[in-house]
Amino acid sequence: MPILENLWIIPLLPLLGSAINGLFGAKWSKAVVNSVALGSTGVSFLCAVEAVREFLAGGSQPFRKEFFDWIVAGSFRAGFDLQLDQLTVVMLLVVTGVGFLIHIYSTGYMAHEGGYYRFFSYLNLFMFFMLILVLAANYVLLFVGWEGVGLCSYLLIGFYFLKKSAADAGKKAFIVNRIGDFGFMLGMFLLFRSFGSLDFQTVFAKAATWQPEAMGQFGTITVACILLFVGATGKSAQLPLYVWLPDAMEGPTPVSALIHAATMVTAGVYVVARSHILFSHAPTAMYIVAIVGCATAFFAATIGLVQSDIKKVLAYSTVSQLGYMFLACGVGAFSAGIFHLMTHAFFKALLFLSAGSVIHAMGGEQDMWNMGGLSKKIKATYWCMLFGTIAIAGFPPFAAFFSKDSILFAAYNSEKGGKVLYGVGLLAAVLTSFYMFRLIWLTFYGENRYDEHRVHVHESPGSMTGPLMILAFLSLTGGWFALPALFGGKDYFAEFLSPVFGAAEAGGGEAAQSLEHILSIVAVVAATAGLLVAWRMYSKKVTRGTSEGVHKLLYNKYYVDELYAAVVVRPLVWLSSNVLWKVVDAGMIDGAVNGAADGAAAVGDAVRHAQSGNTRSYAVWVVVGAIVVIGIVFWPILHPALFGGVR
Amino acid sequence: MVPTNYYLILSAILFGLGVLAFVFKRNIITLFMAIELMLNAVNLAFVAFSQALGKPDGEVFVLFVIVVAAAEAAVGLGIIILTARNRRSLNVEHVNLLKL
């Protein structure tokens, strides 16, 4: 059966799984819920693979099909259109594959949790929306997926909704995303306004014909791109809207792995890459993207240095890695960005899941200061974690080495302020390797800082370690697409994506072969430096350091949350409670409503006396009416204006 | 041979008397009779016209009017019986709850 022709099957399956679990799962045993959830995702993964096979077999021609009309209003059409090209292929495989692995992992991790069926229903629903987002062939449908994953993220962050912090985190994520979405919608409106359509094909085709705007010029495309990017910052946790992601760690760890590391948060990157034509026509927007990405990468890394919660560390690491991706897109190395997106999906999912395994082993403990010396007890987890760390730190031949390397290379080659970007990125890389190895040492080395009798550490079941190993393998080999590039060969990944990005891609150029070697060596050195510093500081240190000065500042995340609370939240609360509620709502709106009611009552009081309830009076009125009508009909002289009676 | 006008005027007079009865009488049953009287006046006009125009359509209408009158009488008298039971009076002026 040609999957490519009915692409809708791929997103539909998770939806069905979600519906079935959500409706009937409450009654069913875990085994049944598992089979439904895993079955739906697994089959949809297989379908995706099959679809990709057909796609490649078909000479990898971009596939696009309009399945049915969804909204049609005048010239505007938003249909349920799905498309499949190289970019989609990457995203599709990442989403379904990693998603499937994380589903398997979850069966083990969530085994002892309540609301089992609910969790998997949400998870499947997320898969559905994510796939819609990835496969969508127009901005509107993409936005559906966009909002849908937001919803699922909200639901899953607040999964333990009895915990206030969890519920608040969920709300925070949702609201912050709203701000981004607002920008995104404005961007869509502007695009429709200027291109008369929101269909990728048409928009890009028309945009391609436009004259690229000059640097520093804020033309239509630029503004649209910036607005889209605002949405991206919200979804992908970039400055200044990153604040929700760390709090999102309140959710179950698999959720953090799937949604807040591997897939959803990369949606922003995907959108930017998808609309690369627009961006390449708007250098200003590109520059802003690059700067924001770079800044975020560094900024988040610095916060990550001092966090004591193992998941928080990973969260900030995620933010900074996303920063790298945006940096890549900003400097025009879209394929590099997507490349890093993929590798990041592998190793960050690996790290999160390992962390989850650790937490599982520690019986829910998340503070690294209460761990230590776990390397003996939970070997499998330890090795997986180590793989992930090496990978993210960027040691060859692990995945991130290649992806991050190509990003930094592109940044170095970018014409405007490339050196600065490169420098900051490199610094961020050092910090990355530092905090990651800090995590390793605090968690797995030194003597244990926890109560043996209370916590009894145990290795996780196979259902958890299995996916870990697969991901470990992937994060080792995931980068080897670009391996030949080092030795003068060509970057197969960029090659694969080139039909999509084509001209927009800012290639390093062959001349820079030697330069690339130098840069990669520098990167490895930087990573090693971070490793050494971490070793120096934490291999012996056993007590939680008193925090003052810079450390305090970082530990409190630059007081950004407090700042927002003071600048945005409190004024808003004051406004809504004192003005909008007391004045507008209670005063004007209620006043209008009650006023209308009172007016009606008054009129009724006035005229109700005509309603004597006495049939005879009514009869008399009827007689009067009859007289008037007959008079009008037969003696129009009474009313010259009216029709001329019977002739 | 009687001119059609005579019939029409007679029906007008009867109709007027029906209206008069309706506004003048107080007994619900009598009011219904007044309505019947008006209907009869209308029937007379119908028949007169149909005779004048030489077409039996008017008489068909009369049949319909009679049917409607019968149905109306059946339901109306049912209502009257209920009213009499509940209000203990047939005086239409005492049945005046239909007001604020």
Place this chain on the structure above:
Amino acid sequence: MISGALVIFFVLAALAVLGAVSLILQSHPIHSALSLILVMVSLAGLYLLMGAEFIAAVQIIVYGGAVMVLFIFVIMLLNAGVEERTNISKLATFAGVPLALALGGIIAAAIVRSSGHLPPPAANGAMSSTRQLSMLLFSEFVYPFELTSFLILVAILGAIVLAQREN
């Protein structure tokens, strides 16, 4: 010259008007009902005079034989007494009668005014034999006819529902 038909017409018309007036003047519902029956019978006579025998017969059978019997039956059932001449409705008390008369007058005037457009009366009787009537009823007016049957059905149900006592 005054033809026999004209004489009969005037007699019957006088009877009808008399009945209508006495319907108003009688104080007891039964007597009003009897006067109404008088009106109906004389109208039936007028129909005969116009040659509409079928209508005349139906008029007496349905109106006289069924509807008015129903009225009298109800009057007996409720044992309705002499009506009390209350004057709660000021409007009806003062304006009612003149307005009603005015309506009757205006209708009559309208008829007189516009009767010039009427064609001269057709040949008496023959035109509306019962057969023609039934042909028309079952060919051209068949849908209204069926609808009236539904109307009657509904009326029956309504009457039953209304008249049945609770419990």
Place this chain on the structure above:
Amino acid sequence: MSEILAKYGFLIVPIVKVAILVFVVLTLDAYLTWLERKVIAHIQARWGPHRVGPHGLLQPLADGIKFILKEDPMPTGVDKKAYFFAPFLTLMLALTSLAVIPFGPDITIFGYTTNFGIADVNISLLVLFAITALGVYGIALAGWGSNSKYSLLGGLRSSAQMISYELALTLSVVGVLLIAGDLSLKHIVEKQAGDFGLLSWNIVGLTKGGGGFTQIIGCICFFIAAIAETNRVPFDLPEAESELVAGFHTEYASMKFAMFFIGEYTSMIAVSSLFTILFFGGWLSPFPATWTLTYYLPSIILVPLGLWVIFDGIRYETIFGRLILPGLGAVFAVLGVALFLFPTVNEVIQGPFWFFSKVGSVLFFYIWMRATLPRFRYDQLMDFGWKFLLPVSIANVVLTSAMIMWRMK
């Protein structure tokens, strides 16, 4: 003579006919009461009236005198208009209903042809029904007017009963109308004329030229409904002695009571005539027209009857009887002989003879039933009328029309 008739016939003939009819019918009523009492008495193995006149033949006369001379008390608190109007209305309607009944084929006297009845309306059946429909008022008003609970209950009962059975009555006739395709009683009778005499009557339904269907169901329904219409046993609840004294005419005496009485018997006659006309071929002879011998049936009956009466009268115990009865018998005999001698007269007599003999047998059946059957309970009466009689007559209509359609094919 004939030219006078030709000139003023339209005025004279009806007056004469009305006079004759009224006289005949009133006499008939009177002797119907006599017959009723006699028959019931004999059924109950009694003598019945036999003091006033031979075999009590003058009893009706005596009753009449009694009615006229009797004091007429008026109960207190009656509604005068209704109280007085009711009996008049009853009698008037009963007599009027006879006006449209054809007792025989058209006849020609002195070259002036007229119908053998008073009025010849082409919707006589409807007129008859219209008059019967109005018959309710007499009883209802009497019941309501005479300010007595018995009367009121009787009036209510009878009006309800009459309304209920009128439907069945009317519907049971529809079958006949479908066959005859006409509303005129005369035409209905003529339609039943055929070569096989009684076989082509509606009761059998072998109508000449086909298109007929046996109306036995309609006949039965009509007969039952007719009994109910005339408040006869077993449907005489309005005047159920055991419950309501005498029902609606409890408070009536002397002439007014007589009017009710005569009205009731007259309507009996009218209904029987209608029954005869609709189902038993009216004035038609039951024998095929070719059997000329049957033309002399009247005389063949009258002469022996007369002889027997004479023979019986001679040895009657009272002198009076010995004088009267033979005279009566002689009249009969002579009449019979006269009919035998003057075929023209005989021709004229044929129709009325058959008509009245049929009506007479129906009336006898009435009386017979009264002597035999018990009375219904009221709810039984209503149930029977609405739940049995009405559906059956409707079914008859459907059946008949279906048959006629089928025959047309």
